[in-house]
Amino acid sequence: MLVRVLLLLASLTIPTALCAEQTAAEKAGFASNLTIYLAKGAPGACGPGCDRWIAIEGEIDANAASRVRRFLAGVKDTQRPIYLHSPGGNVEQSYVIGRLLRSRKAVARVGQTIATACAAGTQVDAACLKAKNAGGEIEAELTTYHAMCNSACGYVFLGATSREVAPDAALGVHNSRLVFAIHGHPPEALLAEFRQRRTASADHERAAYIVAMGISRELDDLIHSVKFENLHMLTRTELDRFNIDKRPLAETMWRLVKGARPYISKFATLRSDNGPSFRTMEWRLYCDSKTRVPLMFAAEIDETASGQRTIMMTADAAPTEEAGGRPLRSGKYEVWSGSLDFGRFRAVMASRALHVRETTQKPDETADTAKFDIDTTGLPSAWTQLEETCPPATTSQKPPWPAIPPPKTTATPSAAPSP
Known part of the structure; x- marks a missing residue:
């Protein structure tokens, strides 16, 4: 009996397939082995005062942890943020990598690194991967738009001491699947017994890891409830409740949105003063006037x-000049539209933050006021990109709200992985 048991080799894996709505080209956007390298971008590329980061991307393979350990041993700057972009992979390796991140009190974020030297539209061809694995620092751009850290990648992410998921990025979870390599012809009863024992052991290991990382046991319960064939994208409320990303305000980067009428956009999610829920907000800036900059806000x-x-x-550089007013209701959103003269707009770009004040006038004639700051890091470079693509002022109407729909709570992989 013992000999037969020893002939059964089991390892935890998760699917390499992504969500059903993603195309084959998008699924092919990940390398089959985990890649880790140093990246350098423009000033503020990874936040205020930050232009260098560590990129970890691709599928988590069976030897990923040893490579990550060797790489991190050579990086003395433990505060350099780590950006993860991965569909998942080997769960056992992800636990090891997560503990490595915890040992160096790492800062982890979900984001995709775009190496500028690589061919347009791909980051995983042979030449690009060779450059990323060469050991030097890669010139790159960084985006959180549609970046993902799914399945086993989530366990790596949980290992970090500081964790940030931008409103336009995704952290997806689901239950794992056991894959067996069987030698010989053991009895079905023996296989069933081994599978049951190994599944219970894997469940216990996952639960212990989650708790050790300071995450709520609710996350383990949720993972256990999501079938292997499905994928659950954690909502902002769940990220907060599970102690994964506790920020009351989470922001995206300023991003150029191309189209018939391009604009730059920034999203934020803000915790409600009246409970644990979050509201999504968006700012848009257009360039269809030579004297003024159209500004739109929706929440x-x-x-x-x-x-x-x-x-x-208001902005730091022009604290007495205000823009805003009463928004109009449009479906589930409140929308305000106005414009800034170029003097005021230049003051916004020169400022550290855009100061936002929301005042709610209640029926009993009292008022509640909420204040928060929106980071302007990256706004000047985004505006430069927008100016280069500006169409004539007579171009078509503004795109509808919102530009990015809230992430779906569930998604289904397009195909099961091969054993």
Whole structure:
């Protein structure tokens, strides 16, 4: 019996297939082995005062942890943020990598690194991977838009001491699948017994790891409930409740959105003052005027708040000049539209933050005021990109709200992985 048991080799794996709505080209955007390298971008590329980071991307293979250990041993700057972009892979390796991140008190974020020297549209061809694995620092850009850290990648992410998921990035979870390599012809009863024992052991190991990383046991319960064939994208409320990303305000980078009428956009999610829920907000800047810069703002309506809301915005470099007013309701959003003269707009670009003040006038004539700051890092470079693509002022209407729909709570892989 013991000999037969020893002939059964089991390892935890997760699917390399992505969500059903993703194309084959998008699934092919990941290398089959985990790649880790140093990246350098423009000033503020990874946040205020940050232009260098560590990129970890691709599928987590069976030898990934040893390579990550060797790489991190040579990086003395433990505060250099780590950006993860991966569909998952080997779960056992992900636990080891996660513990490595915890040992160096790492800062981890979900984001995709775009090496500027690589061919347009791909980051995983042979030449690009050779450059990334050469050991030097790669010139790159960074984006959180549609970046993902799914399945086993999530366990790597949990290992970091500081964790950030931008509103336009995704952290996906689901239950794992056991894959067996069987030699000989053991009885079915023996296989069933071994499978049951190994599954219980894997469940225990996962639960212990999650708790050791300071994450709520609710996450383990959720993972256990999501079938291997499905994928659950954690909502902002779940990220907060599970102690994964506790920030009351999470922001995206300023991003150029191309199209018939291009614009630059920034999203943020803000925790409601009246409960644990979050509201999504977006800022848009257009360039269809030679004297003024159109500015639009939209926010999900807080159903728990009553009364008329007013939004006002100021910048560090022009604290007495305000833009804003009363937004109009458009479906589930409140939308305000206005414009800034170029003097005021230049003051915004020269500022550290855009200061936002929301005032809600209640029916009993009292008022509630919420204040928060929106980071302007990266806005000047995004504006430069926008100016280069500006169409004539007579171009078509503004795109509808919102530009990025809220992430779906569940998704289904397009295909099961091969054993």
